[in-house]
Amino acid sequence: MVAYVSKLAAKTAPYYGQLNFSNLIAYIPNLALWGGASAAGMFVFTEGWPKFQDTFYKKIPIFGTHWEVEVAPEDQPQ
Secondary structure, eight states: OOOOOSSOOOOOOOEETTEEHHHHHHHHHHHHHHHHHHHHHHHHHTTTOHHHHHHTGGGSTTTGGGGOOOOOGGGSOO
């Protein structure tokens, strides 16, 4: 005797376009690499901007003193 099933027993995985959870897990190393590279590029291109120096770079614990400008007393205007 054959038992028939009235409904499909499979579940559909949630997805967005072609991207589902297992594909997202596979993309994590690539996303981390490109995210790190874009952050490094942003740091390189904004290093000379005073607004970024005051807001971000001077607050880095060990390397923040690199962006502090020390003017010699003989070079300061009177």
